[in-house]
Amino acid sequence: MANRFAQFPILKHLVRWLILIIPVSVTIGSIVALFLWLLHQATGLRFQYPWLLFLLPLAGIAIHLIYKTIGRSSEKGNNLIIDEIHEPGGGIPGWMAPVILVCTVITHLFGGSAGREGTAVQIGGSIAQIFGKLLRLNADDTKIILTSGVAAGFGAVFGTPLAGTIFAAEVLSVGRIQYTSLLPCLFAAIIGDATVTAWGIHHTTYHIGVTAGVQELIPGYISPAFSLLIKVVPAAIAFGLAACLFSVMVHTLRNLFLKLIRTSWLIPVAGGLIIILLTFITGSTDYLGLGVDPQYAGSVTISSSFKAGGADTWSWLWKTVYTTITLSSGFKGGEVTPLFYIGATLGNTLSGILDAPAGLFAALGFIAVFAGATNTPLACTIMGVELFGSEYMHLFAAACFIAYFFSGHSGIYSSQKIAVPKI
Amino acid sequence: MANRFAQFPILKHLVRWLILIIPVSVTIGSIVALFLWLLHQATGLRFQYPWLLFLLPLAGIAIHLIYKTIGRSSEKGNNLIIDEIHEPGGGIPGWMAPVILVCTVITHLFGGSAGREGTAVQIGGSIAQIFGKLLRLNADDTKIILTSGVAAGFGAVFGTPLAGTIFAAEVLSVGRIQYTSLLPCLFAAIIGDATVTAWGIHHTTYHIGVTAGVQELIPGYISPAFSLLIKVVPAAIAFGLAACLFSVMVHTLRNLFLKLIRTSWLIPVAGGLIIILLTFITGSTDYLGLGVDPQYAGSVTISSSFKAGGADTWSWLWKTVYTTITLSSGFKGGEVTPLFYIGATLGNTLSGILDAPAGLFAALGFIAVFAGATNTPLACTIMGVELFGSEYMHLFAAACFIAYFFSGHSGIYSSQKIAVPKI
Structure with missing residues (x-):
């Protein structure tokens, strides 16, 4: 006292x-x-x-x-x-x-x-x-x-x-x-x-859409809410591993560039050339830039991932490659919007595999991959409520905390101290 | 790493x-x-x-x-x-x-x-x-x-x-x-x-009601949202002080009973007699029990506090006195529902003084007095969202954190450790 x-x-x-x-x-x-x-x-x-x-x-x-x-x-x-x-x-x-x-x-x-x-x-x-x-x-x-x-x-x-x-x-x-x-x-x-x-600037709004048609896992025994929770667990593990992959790739590629290219101004040149090359390989400009506004009708964006079929199976992996190369070769911006993109598109892909609502799983990926990569599960749960409303708050919390635990200790911010080890 | x-x-x-x-x-x-x-x-x-x-x-x-x-x-x-x-x-x-x-x-x-x-x-x-x-x-x-x-x-x-x-x-x-x-x-x-x-048990639901008619503080200069935030600050300080009063009274009355009454089984007898006496003084049974279900039409309950005129000016103080005497003399239950009651009725009273919406301020008091007394502002912000929806989440957070800081270091749980002093 x-x-x-x-x-x-x-x-x-x-x-x-x-x-x-x-x-x-x-x-x-x-x-x-x-x-x-x-x-x-x-x-x-x-x-x-x-x-x-x-x-x-x-x-x-x-x-x-x-x-x-x-x-x-x-x-x-x-x-x-x-x-x-x-x-x-x-x-x-x-x-x-x-x-x-x-x-x-x-x-x-x-x-x-x-x-x-x-x-x-x-x-x-x-x-x-x-x-x-x-x-x-x-x-x-x-x-x-x-x-x-x-x-x-x-x-x-x-x-x-x-x-x-x-x-x-x-x-x-x-x-x-x-x-x-x-x-x-x-x-x-x-x-x-x-x-x-x-100042008149507005943010993109996202809609989870209706999930009324959720299938019961074992009809009559497990309620739809629990069926959803059970599907969230493997998805959230995947979100955590995707966050881990992102962090490891940023660190590894940065060291690799430094080791392979001794003339420092050539590193961003190499990074830029790889991005151009990747764009020819994928034949798509969807993974350039923020990924928020669509370049043409049918672009894979964060918003499009909230609808079934709105993202390709490997969109999340391509975005991981594009972004880690961009940032590790010296370009500037930040990691979070790409992490939103990676999470939303991965959520979209997983919703197909798990027979779950695409909008909800895109939203879960959106916040959970970010939670894992930055070790901020509580902020991300609250961000979920601020962006998508409170109806699915418990699933947001479950996804963010599971992803947090499965992302390992190497987040994207190397100056972050480890106050309490995750396990 | x-x-x-x-x-x-x-x-x-x-x-x-x-x-x-x-x-x-x-x-x-x-x-x-x-x-x-x-x-x-x-x-x-x-x-x-x-x-x-x-x-x-x-x-x-x-x-x-x-x-x-x-x-x-x-x-x-x-x-x-x-x-x-x-x-x-x-x-x-x-x-x-x-x-x-x-x-x-x-x-x-x-x-x-x-x-x-x-x-x-x-x-x-x-x-x-x-x-x-x-x-x-x-x-x-x-x-x-x-x-x-x-x-x-x-x-x-x-x-x-x-x-x-x-x-x-x-x-x-x-x-x-x-x-x-x-x-x-x-x-x-x-x-x-x-x-x-x-098991078929349902919880009471509370409704904040419409706050569309919020007055602008300085019409044309400060938006209604900011006018509300500015009114929340003094209310939240009051919620914190009410929490402090509650904690101090529980501790003080417990010591006073022990000091004045040496035969320990007489302490609850004295406590019970004081509650009976208080009920004759106030002429009301509203402050007995949980305060959730109404005994008669027009009872002051937690729910009634969400409507203008649904609580008396000093309801919060009476409930503080009733509950601290009940608990400090050895009766059992817990503090939280009375804290909800104290907060909601105090919020109702303050909404009249501050010309603010009764439902919203009852909700803020409901969570903020509890946040102050138990030192759990984040849990109470989230409880606000779980009970009342996410529309006013920012005001919930402001009220809970301000009340937390103003409740002092003596919460109702004496075993709580002080990890980081509040200031």
Whole structure:
């Protein structure tokens, strides 16, 4: 039992952070809104001028040069933010936000397969760091403002403020959540998300569709709800293994590129050429870019995976290959939207094998592969509720936690500490 | 980076616990179903024969004798379960389940103001302990099965399996969640809840109602959603302080009774007499029992608080007094349903002061006072979604976390460890 009358310092803490966080999260939300708008324009241009893909190797050199000259330590990306929250040290360079924003838009304009959450998290972290320095915050407060910046960036880019809040608290260490900065994070994420909406940017909405016709596994004995739960278990194991494959491939390919190609600016050139080659092999442009907007009617996108037949059997594997090559060769963006894509298309494929509703299993894959790769099962369960409603919340939780356990200890963020081993 | 190929032991762990947990949670669910049915019968009898209240002091003596003779160490209740999970030691007596069940039903039959989650958690913990001994589990596995028992009991008694899962993980320590036993807990809670439903027991449903007519705070400048959020902050502070008051009163009254009354069996007699006296003072039987079912049309219940005018200004304070006296003088049940009642009626009162929708603020109080008193803000946010849907999830989170910070460090469970101080 600590001091019983701790309410006054808590009130001061609450009011102080409520006021501090407003300018920080409005700024982050505005820059994320600009980023989402630019991303939409870049994707539109690529659809209009498909030959832009052939310039991908050159784009890689440009990104390489930007990081060599201006970016420098910000190359470490999300891991630098996580490191700085664990132990504030060298600081996050002020250039990080514009550099990652420009390089991500370049990656998407020329057809790299990447995401956007890395960019949003880095925008959030570096803007928060600038405010933290201006306000001369001490080490503890710097941790809080950086974590809030991550929450605001994540919440704003996906339109899921509560998932952003829990993500920021959950991503720092495997197997543990701490509550210290949750309130500033929540306010930051809500304000960041509201700012994006105020700028007129809207997020894609997904629909699970009706699952009324679910088959009973053993008619009369096991209820449809339990039949579904039993089918979720093997699917969630597959989602966890897919997350594991993704993490292992990113790490392995990065080391392989470094070992095979000694001239560092040639690495993105090689990466770009492989992506072009893959596009000829698959004969499809569906695995380039974000995978959210369709290039033509019948494209495999995240949305199309919510309908039976909306994805090919191996779409998830192709997207894994495209994205791990794009990111490990130095292009920028993030992993999460591709992880959504991999999960949704794998869910679509599994729904056929397991005789389960495609929309529901695409939704489960969407959140569970991400949960496994980033070790954030609670944030992903909540993201499921924010994106798809609460009807299937228990299945969301089961899928995310099973995937979390089956993804192994090597997530995509190498700076994540292992607080409690998974087993 | 620990071992990358840890998937096989994890698969073994998953399958083993999936199988182990079925008999445990079906048993817990069945006993909880019996308990809920008995509680309903007891409440019905008390409504039919109001003179039963006058026997409350005698009922207190009976409960006292049962614990002196059979119950013994199980008197420590929920704290004993928490202690055993932190450090398996003397074990939980097998008698705990029937003893707490009978004593809770006695408390409710004669009009004590108490809850039911304590009973469900103790049924869960002691049944799990029995299975753990039968299966000769080691210390680590005993922790997992006990935590799962708590999750199953809590999930089953309120019909909120995911909240039960997170509650079991969250209640052990303040300010931290660990993931180790989350999967067995989730399965236990889902099966426990499904078992209660299979026995034909249904839970009360609550409706927030339409909040379409929310007033803008500064018309044209601040959107209705933000106006609501701004009104939630002071309300949530009040919920946190109400939780603090409850915890402090339980601890203080318990010590006061022990100090003033040296003959221990006279303590419940005094408690029972005070409850009878209070009922004459207030002229109302609304604050006796659970507060879920209405005794007559116009009773103040949890459900009635969801409508404007459905609670009196000081209902929350009366319920606080009734319940803290009932529990601190040795009657049995639990704190959570009274905390729901206190929160919902306080939310109703505050909605009038703040010009906010009564249903929404009753719902916020329902979960937030409980979050503050037990230090489980995440479980309560999720409970909000399970009971009231996901539309207001962000407000649920804001209310629960603010109440958690403002409730101080003295929750109702003295065995809870403080992992991370709140501030």
